[in-house]
Amino acid sequence: MKEDIQKLRNIGISAHIDSGKTTLTERILYYTKRIGVIHEVKGKDGVGAKMDSMELEKERGITISSAATHCLWKGYRINIIDTPGHVDFTIEVERALRVLDGAILILCAVGGVQSQSITVDRQMRRYGVPRIAFINKCDRFGANPSKVIHQLREKLGMEPVPLQLPIGIEGEFRGVVDLIKMKAIYFDGDHGEVVREESIPDELLEEALSRREELLDAATMFSDELAEAVLEDRETEQMIYEALRKGTLSRALTPVLLGSAYKNIGVQPVLDAVNKFLPSPTEVKNVALDLDQNELEVPLKADPGLPVVALAFKLEVTPYGQLTYMRIYQGSIGKGDELVITRTRKKIRVGRIVRMHADEMEDISRGYAGDIVALFGVECNSGDTFTDGRLHYTMSSMHVPEPVISLSVKAKDNKSQENLAKALGRFCREDPTFRSHVDPETGETIISGMGELHLDVYVERMKREYKAEVETGIPQVSYREAITQRADFNYTHKKQTGGAGQYGRVAGYMEPSKDGSYEFVDEIKGGVIPSEFISAVDKGFQACLEKGPMLGFPVLGLRVVINDGQHHPVDSSELAFRQAAVGAFKQAYMKAEPVVLEPIMRVSVECPSEFQGNVMSSINQRRGMILSSTEDGMFTTIEAEVPLAEMFGYATVLRSLTQGKAEFTMEFSKYAKAPESVVDELKKTQQQTQGGRR
Amino acid sequence: MQRFIKASPLRLLDMSVEKELGSGNLGVLIARAGVGKTACLVHIALDRIFRGDPLVHVSVEEGPEKVDSYYNVIFHDLVKTLDMKNEQELRLMMERNRMILAYMRRSFDVTRLRASLVNLASNLSYKPRTMILDGLDFENTEREVFEGLKELSREFGLETWLSALSHRHKMGLNERGIPYPCDEIDDLFEVIIHMDPTASGVYLRLLKDHGHPVSPDAKVQLDPNTFLVISA
Numbered sequence: 008m009k010e011d012i013q014k015l016r017n018i019g020i021s022a023h024i025d026s027g028k029t030t031l032t033e034r035i036l037y038y039t040k041r042i043g044v045i046h047e048v049k050g051k052d053g054v055g056a057k058m059d060s061m062e063l064e065k066e067r068g069i070t071i072s073s074a075a076t077h078c079l080w081k082g083y084r085i086n087i088i089d090t091p092g093h094v095d096f097t098i099e100v101e102r103a104l105r106v107l108d109g110a111i112l113i114l115c116a117v118g119g120v121q122s123q124s125i126t127v128d129r130q131m132r133r134y135g136v137p138r139i140a141f142i143n144k145c146d147r148f149g150a151n152p153s154k155v156i157h158q159l160r161e162k163l164g165m166e167p168v169p170l171q172l173p174i175g176i177e178g179e180f181r182g183v184v185d186l187i188k189m190k191a192i193y194f195d196g197d198h199g200e201v202v203r204e205e206s207i208p209d210e211l212l213e214e215a216l217s218r219r220e221e222l223l224d225a226a227t228m229f230s231d232e233l234a235e236a237v238l239e240d241r242e243t244e245q246m247i248y249e250a251l252r253k254g255t256l257s258r259a260l261t262p263v264l265l266g267s268a269y270k271n272i273g274v275q276p277v278l279d280a281v282n283k284f285l286p287s288p289t290e291v292k293n294v295a296l297d298l299d300q301n302e303l304e305v306p307l308k309a310d311p312g313l314p315v316v317a318l319a320f321k322l323e324v325t326p327y328g329q330l331t332y333m334r335i336y337q338g339s340i341g342k343g344d345e346l347v348i349t350r351t352r353k354k355i356r357v358g359r360i361v362r363m364h365a366d367e368m369e370d371i372s373r374g375y376a377g378d379i380v381a382l383f384g385v386e387c388n389s390g391d392t393f394t395d396g397r398l399h400y401t402m403s404s405m406h407v408p409e410p411v412i413s414l415s416v417k418a419k420d421n422k423s424q425e426n427l428a429k430a431l432g433r434f435c436r437e438d439p440t441f442r443s444h445v446d447p448e449t450g451e452t453i454i455s456g457m458g459e460l461h462l463d464v465y466v467e468r469m470k471r472e473y474k475a476e477v478e479t480g481i482p483q484v485s486y487r488e489a490i491t492q493r494a495d496f497n498y499t500h501k502k503q504t505g506g507a508g509q510y511g512r513v514a515g516y517m518e519p520s521k522d523g524s525y526e527f528v529d530e531i532k533g534g535v536i537p538s539e540f541i542s543a544v545d546k547g548f549q550a551c552l553e554k555g556p557m558l559g560f561p562v563l564g565l566r567v568v569i570n571d572g573q574h575h576p577v578d579s580s581e582l583a584f585r586q587a588a589v590g591a592f593k594q595a596y597m598k599a600e601p602v603v604l605e606p607i608m609r610v611s612v613e614c615p616s617e618f619q620g621n622v623m624s625s626i627n628q629r630r631g632m633i634l635s636s637t638e639d640g641m642f643t644t645i646e647a648e649v650p651l652a653e654m655f656g657y658a659t660v661l662r663s664l665t666q667g668k669a670e671f672t673m674e675f676s677k678y679a680k681a682p683e684s685v686v687d688e689l690k691k692t693q694q695q696t697q698g699g700r701r
Numbered sequence: 702m703q704r705f706i707k708a709s710p711l712r713l714l715d716m717s718v719e720k721e722l723g724s725g726n727l728g729v730l731i732a733r734a735g736v737g738k739t740a741c742l743v744h745i746a747l748d749r750i751f752r753g754d755p756l757v758h759v760s761v762e763e764g765p766e767k768v769d770s771y772y773n774v775i776f777h778d779l780v781k782t783l784d785m786k787n788e789q790e791l792r793l794m795m796e797r798n799r800m801i802l803a804y805m806r807r808s809f810d811v812t813r814l815r816a817s818l819v820n821l822a823s824n825l826s827y828k829p830r831t832m833i834l835d836g837l838d839f840e841n842t843e844r845e846v847f848e849g850l851k852e853l854s855r856e857f858g859l860e861t862w863l864s865a866l867s868h869r870h871k872m873g874l875n876e877r878g879i880p881y882p883c884d885e886i887d888d889l890f891e892v893i894i895h896m897d898p899t900a901s902g903v904y905l906r907l908l909k910d911h912g913h914p915v916s917p918d919a920k921v922q923l924d925p926n927t928f929l930v931i932s933a
Binding site: 616633634639 | 768769797802803804805806808813816819820823824827
C-alpha cells in the first residue's frame with residue numbers, strides 16, 4: 008500500500024564501537040512493537056540482540072555487517088540500518104550513508120567523541136547526511152554530556168544544539184528535561200515504555216531556562232517568524248520544531264539528545280526527533296548521471312509515477328540465493344516488473360520483493376520511491392543502478408576506500424583450496440573493499456582489506472561458512488633490479504661438435520634507459536648479423552629481464568645497443584643468436600653495476616592536527632620522506648613517499664598513534680634504490696632459501 | 702648550478718649593502734596580480750635549495766600540488782635553458798631540501814606555523830634556513846601577524862620571503878617610497894622589492910635595503926619566460 012512519503016524516514020545509526028548502537032536499536036524495535044522482548048547485545052540471555060543476526064556478531068558482541076529493519080512510530084515509518092562502528096567496516100557505513108536520508112550519531116557520555124565518531128562524521132559530511140546526536144550511557148560512572156557537547160563543537164566542527172538537560176547523572180540519572188516543552192520526562196514501566204511528563208525539578212529550573220535561551224538563539228537563525236515570536240515572548244513548540252528542522256536539514260546545526268539506552272531512558276524522544284528533524288525522501292537532493300548525455304548530473308524525484316531509478320547497496324548470499332538490498336529513488340518496483348541493470352544492460356524480472364527486518368523477511372507486492380526494499384534472486388553487484396529501461400542513468404559510484412592491509416592466504420588442503428576460491432568470490436562481490444588476487448610472481452593468494460580485524464573476520468568466515476582452512480602470512484614485496492652504468496659485451500655462442508652446430512656472436516653495450524622501460528637498438532651494419540636473426544637477439548635479452556642475475560628479481564630500465572657481431576652461413580640460427588644474447592647479457596650485467604630497487608609508495612595520511620608530529624615521526628622511522636603537510640581546519644594531510652617494505656602493519660600503528668582518528672591511503676609511486684641493509688637482508692634470505700632447498 | 706645561481710633573481714641583492722636578506726629577517730616581493738610573484742619566489746627557493754640549504758615553502762590557500770607543479774615547471778625550464786646535465790641529482794636535491802606546508806580555508810596562523818616548524822625539527826630533524834610564505838592576504842592581515850612572523854623568523858633563524866599583492870588603483874607611496882600594501886608595515890621588513898612589468902621584461906627594483914639608502918639603479922631585468930636575470 009502506498010504511504011505518505013512525507014512520513015517516511017530512512018535513517019542509519021552510526022557511531023564508535025561499543026557506544027550502544029545495537030542496544031539503542033533493540034529498544035527502538037521494542038517501543039515500536041517490532042519485537043516483543045528485549046535481548047541484550049552480548050547474549051547474556053543466550054539469544055543476542057535482534058539486529059546482530061550473524062553468528063560471529065553475536066559471539067563477539069560486535070556488529071559486523073549491516074542489517075536493515077523498519078518500524079512505525081507515531082504515524083511515521085522509519086527504515087533503520089544498524090551499522091558497524093569499528094573502522095575496519097567502513098564500507099558498510101559508507102554504503103548505508105549513501106542510501107539513507109538522515110542519521111543518528113551516537114556518542115558515549117563517558118568516552119565522548121572517539122576515533123570512529125570522527126570517521127563516521129566525515130562520512131556523513133561526504134554524503135551530506137543531516138543528523139541528530141544521541142549522547143548515550145549517561146548512567147555510567149564518568150558520564151559528562153556537557154564535555155561531549157563541547158567536543159562535538161571542537162573536534163567535529165559541529166554546531167550542537169542540546170534539546171535536553173539530564174536529570175541526575177551517572178548512577179543518579181533518571182530522566183531528562185525537555186527544553187522545548189519545558190517539562191521533565193521520566194520513563195516508567197519494566198522497560199521504560201511509559202513516558203511520563205512532570206514539572207521541572209526546582210533545582211534544575213534556572214539552568215533549564217538558561218539552556219532554553221541558547222536553544223532559541225540557535226533556532227531563531229532559521230526562522231524570522233520564531234525570532235519575532237521570541238522577542239514578543241509568544242513562541243510556540245511548533246515554531247521551534249520547524250526552525251530546528253530547517254537548521255538540521257541544512258546541516259547547519261545538530262540537535263542533541265541524552266539518555267541511556269541500556270537503562271531505558273531517553274529513547275522515545277530520539278524517535279520523536281527522527282520524525283521531527285530528519286528529512287523525508289522528498290527533502291533530500293538525489294542525483295544520477297545520464298549516460299546518454301555524457302554523464303550529465305540529473306536530479307531525481309521521489310515520485311512513484313516517474314521512471315524507476317534504484318540502487319543496489321548491499322548484497323547478501325543466503326541459502327536461497329542472493330538478496331539484494333535496494334533504495335528506490337524514483338518510480339516503483341513491483342513483483343513481475345522488468346528492470347535493467349545499467350552497468351550490464353541486462354534485463355531481470357522481479358520475483359519476490361521483501362522488507363527486511365534484520366534476518367527475517369516480510370513479503371510486499373510493491374516498493375515505492377523513497378523506500379528501502381530487498382529483491383530476491385537478482386544477480387548483480389553492489390553499487391549497480393537499476394532502471395525500468397526508459398532511462399540510461401547511473402547513480403554516482405559509491406566512495407570505496409582503498410584497502411590498506413594485505414596478507415597471503417594458503418589453503419591447508421585441496422578441499423580447502425576449492426572452498427577458498429568460492430569464499431573469495433563471494434566476499435569480493437559483497438564487499439568492494441575486500442579484494443583478492445594471485446601474485447603473478449610468487450603464486451601466493453593475497454587478500455587485502457581495511458584492517459586486521461576486517462581480514463581476520465573474513466578468514467574466520469572462510470573457515471566457518473566455507474570450511475576452508477587456511478594459513479595466513481605476510482605477502483612479499485616486489486623488488487626489482489636495474490643497472491646503473493654502461494657495460495660492453497661481446498659474446499660468442501658456439502656449439503660445433505659435429506653435425507648441426509650453433510654459432511652466433513653479438514657485440515654492443517647495455518646502459519640504463521632514460522624512461523625506465525626496456526629499449527633495444529639495432530646498429531648493426533653490413534649484415535654481420537643477418538636481419539632475420541635480429542629479433543631473436545632482442546628476444547634473448549628480453550628473456551633475461553625476468554630474473555636478474557643479482558638476486559633473481561625482474562630487471563627494469565635496460566637499454567641494449569647491438570653494433571657488431573658475426574654469423575656462420577650454416578650454423579647460425581634464431582636459437583643460436585638468442586643464446587648469444589643471453590650470454591652477452593650475463594657477461595655485461597654485473598659489470599654494469601646493478602642495484603636492487605624497492606617499490607616506493609605515495610602515502611597520504613589524514614589526521615587531526617594534534618597528531619601531526621606523531622604521524623611525521625612514524626613516517627620518518629619508516630625511511631619515509633615527507634613531501635608536504637596541509638592543514639585544513641582541524642585536520643592535517645601529510646603526503647610522503649615510503650618504501651612498501653616499511654608499510655606493513657602501518658594501519659595498526661597509525662591507529663594506535665592517533666587513537667584511530669587518522670586515515671591513510673597508499674598507492675605505488677616509483678621504484679628507487681634499496682639501501683644496503685635491505686639488500687644484505689635479501690641476500691641472506693635467498694641464501695637460506697637456497698640452503699633449505701638443498 | 703653555478704650558472705643558475707649567477708642568473709637567479711636574488712642577484713638583485715648584489716646591489717645591496719648587506720648582499721642578502723639575513724637570518725631572522727623578512728623580505729617581501731610586491732607586485733600586481735599575474736606579474737609572477739610566486740614564480741619569483743620559487744626561483745629564490747631554488748637558489749637556496751641548490752646551495753644545499755633546507756627550505757620550507759608555506760602556501761596559504763593553495764594546495765601542495767599546485768606549489769609542486771610550480772617547482773616542476775620552473776625546474777624543467779631551468780634544466781633546459783641552462784642545459785643542466787645533472788638533472789636527477791638536482792631533482793633529488795630539490796625533493797630533499799624542500800618541505801611544503803599548506804594552510805587551507807583560513808587555517809593559517811603564526812601559532813600553527815610555529816607548531817609545524819617545531820614538529821619538523823623535533824620529528825624529522827628538518828631545520829630550514831629559508832622560509833617562503835606565499836599567498837598571505839596582506840590587505841586583511843593584522844600587523845600582529847607580521848610581527849609574529851618576524852619573531853618566528855628570529856626564533857628559528859630563518860630568512861623569510863613573502864609575496865604581497867598590490868593593486869593598480871592603489872598606487873600611492875608612503876614617505877619612504879614604499880607602496881601599498883606594505884606602506885604601513887614597511888618597518889617590519891628588511892628588504893622590499895617591487896616587481897614591475899614592462900614591455901621589455903619584468904624589473905625587480907630594490908625599494909628597501911636594511912635601512913641603508915637605496916640607489917635608484919638598484920634593479921635587475923628578468924627574462925619574462927625564465928625569470929632569469931638578463932641584465933642589471
